Amino acid sequence: MKIMLKAVLEDTSLYQPGLSIDCVIFGFHDNQLKVLLIKTKYSEKWALPGGFVPVDEDIDQAAVTVLNNRTGVKGIFLRQFATFGCAKRNDSDFSSIVLDFYGIPKEKGEWYTNRFVTVGYYALVDFSQIIPQQVGKNETVEWIDHHAVPELILDHKEILDKALETLRMELNLMPVGYNLLPEKFTIPELQRLYETILGKKLDRRNFLRKITAIGILVKLDEKKSNVAHKAPNLYSFDKQKYQEVVKNGLNQGW
Amino acid sequence: MKIMLKAVLEDTSLYQPGLSIDCVIFGFHDNQLKVLLIKTKYSEKWALPGGFVPVDEDIDQAAVTVLNNRTGVKGIFLRQFATFGCAKRNDSDFSSIVLDFYGIPKEKGEWYTNRFVTVGYYALVDFSQIIPQQVGKNETVEWIDHHAVPELILDHKEILDKALETLRMELNLMPVGYNLLPEKFTIPELQRLYETILGKKLDRRNFLRKITAIGILVKLDEKKSNVAHKAPNLYSFDKQKYQEVVKNGLNQGW
DNA sequence: CTAACTTTGCGTCATAATAACACTTTGTAG
C-alpha cells in the first residue's frame, strides 16, 4: 500500500485520492498455501502488497501493476473480491508512523493521512516461477504459509481472510490449479492443493473421478521422477478447455 | 449518485473524494423482477440510485443510507457485489451537464468532475411495502421491469447486469425470497421468483422437492383467496432456519 | 349444469452424482 509513497506524494493530483489497492497473492509450495506478504521497516507488523490508483487508470489495471511489481510475472489470475471501507480504516496513528519513518512532513503527507478505502484483489500464481521482488530498501517480501500469518497492519488480516473465503467459494464455480501449479503436476499434488485451500481432507478416488470428469486434464505419458514410493503420473491442463470452464462455470445449482 | 449534490459541494471535505455508492434495488411484482431506477431531469437517461460516502462513515453504512432514502425501509437485504473503476467512468461531459443543470459554477463543482470510482451494492426488498421516495424535485423514482430497462447513464447498465449476475450466482449459495416476497406467499409465487431471476423455466414438482428440502418453509393452514383456478396453499419462511442457511450456505461442491 | 380448461398438489421412475470402502500395483527402505 505504500509502494513509492514518496513518489506519489510528489504529485498527488495524479492519483485517486483516498483509494488504494491491496492484493492477496496466493502461491502453493510444499503442500502449503502461501501468501506473499511484506515486512515493513516502520512497523513490527506485516502487510499485504498494495498500491495506489492513477486517476487515468482502471482499478483492475492498477491491481495488475501491483502484482507485476511484486512477482515480476504477467498474465496471471487476478480477481477483485471486495472493497473495504470501514471508517476505522482511517488509522491516523498508523499513517503518521509511516510518514515519520520516511521523513515526510505532515503538511506534505496530508493526502496520505486521509481516510482510505481499499479494493481487494486476490491472485493465484505459480510459486516456483515467482521470485519475490523487493521494492525499495525499506521492506522485505516473503512467502508465508497462510496458517502462520503474523499480525498484519490495519484490517489486512480481515482482507486476507475474505480473500481465502472467496477462493473457497469460487472452487465450486471453477477449477483451480492452472495458475498455482507448474506446467506438469500429479493428481495427488492437485488434490493436496484443493485440500489445502478447503482446509479438509478429500477422498483420493472420489477426487480423481470428479476432477477428471471436468475434462480439463491431459494425462501425460510420463511419471514423476525422484520420488519415494510409487511414481505418480504427470498431468497437464488442457488450457483451451480449462479457460472455457473458468468462463462458463461448473455446477449450476438450479 | 447525485443525491444532494448541492449539499455535498457545500463542504466536500466531509465526503470521501472520488468515491460513490450505487445501489441496484430489486423488487418482485406481477411475476416481474423490478429494479428501482431514477429519471433525472438533466438527462434523457435513467440512473441507479446512488450517493456519496461521508469520510467518517463505513461504505456499507453509506449504502444503507442510500437505500433508506429511496425505499424508506430498514433492515433489508443489502450486499456489496463489485467495485467499478474504469478510467472512462470519468465522463466529464456528463458531470458538466449535471453541474450546469444545477447552476453550479465549474470551480465549485471541481470535486464532482474528478474521476469517480463507485462501489456497487444490490438490495432485495419487498415490492409491496416500498413506496419509491422522491428525493428532491428534479428526479422521479420508479420500479421498472428488468427486461425493460431504458438506457442508463455512464456504466450503470454494466453495474446492473453484474448485480443480476451476482444474484443468480448467489441463488446457488443461499435461498432467496424472504426479502422479496410478502410475509405469506405460495410455492408457485416463489417458483416464479426463481424463474424470473434465473431467466428460465423450472419444473413445478422438482422445484417443490428442492425448495422444501432446504427446510426453511412453513406450510400454513390457509389458502390464497380470490384466485382463479385451484387455490394454492400459503407458506411463510421459518426466519430462524432461513437466516442459518443464508449464513452457512447451501450446496458445497467439494 | 356440464364439459373443457387451467392450475395445484402429490406422486413415480430411470438416471446421474456422490460417499464410503477394498484391492492391486509400484517403488523405497531396511
Place this chain on the structure above:
DNA sequence: CTACAAAGTGTTATTATGACGCAAAGTTAG
C-alpha cells in the same frame, strides 16, 4: 526379499436430479 507407503483402479449403496403422470380444485364457455 520383506515391510511399508503411496498410487492407481475398481465396486457398491445411497442420494440427488430430471422427466413425467394423474387426480383434485376451481374457473370459464356453451
